[in-house]
Every structure is written in structure tokens, then in C-alpha cells.
Amino acid sequence: MRALTWQGKKDIRCEEVPEPEIEEPRDAIIKVTSCAICGSDLHLMNGFIPTMCKGDVLGHEFMGEVVEIGSQVVRLKVGDKVVVPFTIWCGECEQCARGNYSVCQNSNRNAELAEKFYGYTTAGLFGYSAITGGYAGGQAEFVRVPWADNAPVVVPKDVPDEQVLFLGDILPTGWQAAAQADIQPGDTVAVWGAGPVGLFAIQSARIMGAEKIIVIEKQPERIAMARRAGATDVIDYSKANVLEALKELTGGKGPEKCIDAVGIEADGGDVLHTLFDRALTAMKFETERPIALREAIMACQPGGTISIPGVYGGIPAFLPFGAAFQKGLTLRMGQTHVNRWTDDLLRRVLEGEIDTTFMITHRGSLEDGPELYRTFRDKQDGCVKVVLTP
Incomplete structure (x- = not known):
């Protein structure tokens, strides 16, 4: 599949990478229909976030269709349209019980590395370096979502992607x-x-x-x-x-x-x-x-x-x-406890109280991604927000 990958400081490329597979019974595979370049992605591009590895798949703001689920996934169904928050959380630790999803104590599979930097681990994040778990991101055609019954937000199928895409982060x-x-x-x-x-x-x-x-x-x-x-x-x-x-x-x-x-x-x-x-x-x-x-x-x-x-x-x-x-x-x-707010915000978006699309200035494909990263970074052509369609 195609994906945007980090190849070094200021070097983002669209490349062919292996498609994700179900690894754990609580996983789901999402076919990405829309994704975005976030301002914090630029910190990765510019080398400000440590522990990036060559070939890492970028992107933590994405949505799509559920195309496969693990044997223990109950809430999600194949065919659901979902927005995937950038925070990965287990739903079982003390922090998740408090609604502090961005500091989940179980979802960072590189917890020991995070502890060396921060004293304690924080949650795993999509597409955001080894220090947050080394999970492949969503600027790709497909994404593996761990603990899939927890974070993904099911949205109405008839709502345009761009109206709800930003529920996953910004x-x-x-x-x-x-x-x-x-x-x-x-x-x-x-x-x-x-x-x-x-x-x-x-x-x-x-x-x-x-x-x-x-x-x-x-x-x-x-x-x-x-x-x-x-x-x-x-x-x-x-x-x-x-x-x-x-x-x-x-x-x-x-x-x-x-x-x-x-x-x-x-x-x-x-x-x-x-x-x-x-x-x-x-x-x-x-x-x-x-x-x-x-x-x-x-x-x-x-x-x-x-x-x-x-x-x-x-x-x-x-x-x-x-x-x-x-x-x-x-x-x-702190990082956002996304699911603490999503139910209320989805309602406000669907009722028209919050305008979510006015800031989108640039659209493109994954192949356009490397150039659009540079356009966004340099604030060229009035660029404020980029949405990509795989």
C-alpha cells in the first residue's frame, strides 16, 4: 500500500509499504478515506521530536471504513464509518478509568523508553515516534487500530468526511x-x-x-x-x-x-x-x-x-x-484526552454549532503529500490545513 514515511529530517516520501494485519484479537483494520497533515507532524518533519526511525509511517489525524476486525472486537462492525482519535488507550488502567486517555498506562509498547524521557509512560500515539509506541500512522491506505472497541468514533455514513475528520485531533x-x-x-x-x-x-x-x-x-x-x-x-x-x-x-x-x-x-x-x-x-x-x-x-x-x-x-x-x-x-x-470530548463535539458539529471545514485550504492525494508538507511548513500559498485522500 502507499503511505507517507519519515526518511530523516525534512525528508518525507510517499512509498510502498506492507499492508497492516490483525496482530491481536482486539485489533481492527481501517481503510483510510481521509487524513490530514497536522501542525505537530511538522515537528516530526523538522526533527524536534526524538526517536523517529527511518521508514516510520506518519499521520495521526485520519478516518475511514472498518474492513476487518479481530475475534474479540464487539462494538465495531465491518462497514462502520469511523474517526480514529490519535490516542490509543486500553480502557482498563487507572488513568483510562479517570478519562485521562492520553496517559493510558498500557498502550505504549515502548513504555520503558518513554519512562526514561518522562519518568512514566504516556499513551501510545499513531504515527508519532518510538517514544509513543512506534505505531504506524494514518497517512496511508490502511491502518491497524489496537484496542479498537475503545477510541474509534462511529459517525453517520451520510456525513461528509471533512465535516467530522477533525474529531480525531484538532x-x-x-x-x-x-x-x-x-x-x-x-x-x-x-x-x-x-x-x-x-x-x-x-x-x-x-x-x-x-x-x-x-x-x-x-x-x-x-x-x-x-x-x-x-x-x-x-x-x-x-x-x-x-x-x-x-x-x-x-x-x-x-x-x-x-x-x-x-x-x-x-x-x-x-x-x-x-x-x-x-x-x-x-x-x-x-x-x-x-x-x-x-x-x-x-x-x-x-x-x-x-x-x-x-x-x-x-x-x-x-x-x-x-x-x-x-x-x-x-x-x-498535555496531549488531548480525545474521547472525553467526542460525543459532545460530534453533536455540536452535526447541529451546525461548530464550523469544521472553513480552515481547509489545500487538498491532495498521498502522492502530493511530501510537497504539501513543505507548503504547510513554509506557510506558502495561504496554507492553513491540508486534507489528503488516499
Whole structure:
């Protein structure tokens, strides 16, 4: 079958790879009908996530048709149309019982490796390095789904793929970002980044009752989408000092809630600080560029909350932790507990409350994938979200 594979830093290829097979009685095989390139896939492409192996099949945002099930699969049936969350979870450990699906204690088959990096294992993820289990991803024609009765979300067959595809990652990630910020009616919320997750965080903040939603972004097409999603104010960080602008927009108080929807590969309006971070990462003194997170900590008003859906993978340097401590900030973060939110979000999508398709700017086949990875990475041609059809 055809699949997009990681062949090294900045080297993504469409290649022929073996088709997956049922390995365990609780497995299912999904024929992929749609998949997407996620912003966090770019971290893999650019070499920011450790333990990638040559030939790894990429992709953690996908959906399709169930074509085969293991002998112990009960809930799924051949022919079901499903969206597959990127988190793999067992349904039996203490964390799964709490709804903390992204830190399942049993699904990472490389748990010992994860423990060396993080102290304890986290859940297995599709297409996201050996440290999260080394599972083949969904930018392919077929995918093996372990513990298949747990995560896959069965959706109506007559609903277009693009309307529900993002239930597997970026929609619940944006929703969880807003939920973890504990947004209350009347709050002022600042969102760093108007990529797909940021756009869904903006929509979610609006639904949860935020009065003022300020987005920090510089790309014109993303700014336009942010306004459509519900942003009331925009700070173009290439033209303004973010901290000063946030004070002005909030009457000197700062936002109560801040959302870092950027993560590892941030840049900023301060050219010297951006170059400084790039130099540190090049010299391996830090593993990411936490520019947005630094600004969020400094901008958030005392007693406020910072929610971090943007992916971090290692060691960011020079975080103003003293400011977070002295101001009594609450920081909440982590991979998304996708299935905690999917039932409610599917209902909201089907009822038209949440717009899921407006951010899709580019479509293509798997063969187009390597070039579209580059287009997305470089923000060329107004690229915000890519959907692929195997």
C-alpha cells in the first residue's frame, strides 16, 4: 500500500509499504478515506521530536471504513464509518478509568523508553515516534487500530468526511485547550497562534462565553480565519509589542486566560529573541523555541490560567517561572484526552454549532503529500490545513 514515511529530517516520501494485519484479537483494520497533515507532524518533519526511525509511517489525524476486525472486537462492525482519535488507550488502567486517555498506562509498547524521557509512560500515539509506541500512522491506505472497541468514533455514513475528520485531533484539542483554561462568561482570553488548533480554541472560547478573544498572529489568511472563528481583537506580532498591546487591550489588567496554541517551533516579533532560540536549538542547548509560552506567562494577569495545547517535547530554556510563581498562575497542559470530548463535539458539529471545514485550504492525494508538507511548513500559498485522500 502507499503511505507517507519519515526518511530523516525534512525528508518525507510517499512509498510502498506492507499492508497492516490483525496482530491481536482486539485489533481492527481501517481503510483510510481521509487524513490530514497536522501542525505537530511538522515537528516530526523538522526533527524536534526524538526517536523517529527511518521508514516510520506518519499521520495521526485520519478516518475511514472498518474492513476487518479481530475475534474479540464487539462494538465495531465491518462497514462502520469511523474517526480514529490519535490516542490509543486500553480502557482498563487507572488513568483510562479517570478519562485521562492520553496517559493510558498500557498502550505504549515502548513504555520503558518513554519512562526514561518522562519518568512514566504516556499513551501510545499513531504515527508519532518510538517514544509513543512506534505505531504506524494514518497517512496511508490502511491502518491497524489496537484496542479498537475503545477510541474509534462511529459517525453517520451520510456525513461528509471533512465535516467530522477533525474529531480525531484538532477539534477536541482546541476544545480541551479552552476547557482547561476554565473559561467563564465575560473572560478575556488571549490565544497565541491561529493555526488549526488555535482556530478551534477561539471557537470553543466563544461558545464557552468569553467576552473578548485576542489572537496573536501575523499571517493575513490566519488572521481572517481567526476573526471568522470569533476573535474580537488581533495583535500582529510582527508589527507590535505583544505584551504592551495586550495591556492596552485589557485596560492594563492583562487577560485572565491565555492559550499557547503554538508550541515547539514558535517565532516572535522580537528578532533577537527568535534568533537566540534558533541558535540554542541548533547548538542543542534547548530542544524547542518557547517564545509564545514566555509571552503568555508574562502577559497573564495575576491569578490567571495558562492552557498549553501546543506540543512540547523536551527542554525549553529561559522560561520566566518566577513570574508564574509570583503571580500565582495555573498552568494546564498535555496531549488531548480525545474521547472525553467526542460525543459532545460530534453533536455540536452535526447541529451546525461548530464550523469544521472553513480552515481547509489545500487538498491532495498521498502522492502530493511530501510537497504539501513543505507548503504547510513554509506557510506558502495561504496554507492553513491540508486534507489528503488516499
